[in-house]
Amino acid sequence: MTRPVYVFTDLDDTLFQVRDKCGNAAVHEAAYDKAGQALSFHTEEQLTLLALFKTATLIPVTGRNLAALKRVRSMEFPWVRITSHGALVCGADERLLPAWERVLETELPKWSARFAQALAYAHEHIKAANLPLRAKVIHDRDIPVYVSIKGERSAIALMAKIVQPFWREGTIHRNGRNMALLPPFACKARAVEHVMGLICEDASVPPLFIGLGDSLTDLPFLKLCHFALTPQGSQIHRGAWV
Known part of the structure; x- marks a missing residue:
């Protein structure tokens, strides 16, 4: 078998x-x-x-x-x-x-607005500290799915500490020069x-x-x-x- x-x-x-x-x-x-x-x-x-x-x-x-x-x-x-x-x-x-589409229909409304807030928060701190980083909301099939932050390793490490209190409901994925603010879905x-x-x-x-x-x-x-x-x-x- x-x-x-x-x-x-x-x-x-x-x-x-x-x-x-x-x-x-x-x-x-x-x-x-x-x-x-x-x-x-x-x-x-x-x-x-x-x-x-x-x-x-x-x-x-x-x-x-x-x-x-x-x-x-x-x-x-x-x-x-x-x-x-x-x-x-x-x-x-x-x-x-189909079953996954129903998951997104339930969870996306809350998180679409949260992504915009997180992006504004990241841009504010990047500008204030003059960090060599860039941030944007990533879309997949025109669906907003997470916030991406990229740049130098030391700046990524600092930004991870800055966003930690802001992103408690989600997950922060960090590896090298990349960081992603992930929603629960x-x-x-x-x-x-x-x-x-x-x-x-x-x-x-x-x-x-x-x-x-x-x-x-x-x-x-x-x-x-x-x-x-x-x-x-x-x-x-x-x-x-x-």
């Missing part, structure tokens, strides 16, 4: 990364910027890992929105896509799954659990779930899987492995 295998995987800094993070390793193009220039690359080790999953179903669990996900051209995602840190769960046709674990439920409902044979991720905020969804993998030197490797 062959069990179907589903791989729930983060993308950036897990299966590929920007060129500077690859060192002197041989690389292969993975994802592109809006102008069509190669932006992210696989190492040989990452491609070898992907080859192990040839017969599995890959499900992206990514901070990218759908537009950015479509610029990943080295992998195919034949079924569900979990994007924007878990805010959206879409099918292969890029339409929201942008939760990778919640989205993965929802998709796992759909898989198990239709399964005639118990499925096997494998998770891949690099950030500490990936840990909750990784813990839902039968097996979990993290790259050497990742945030999880440095901060959670003892």
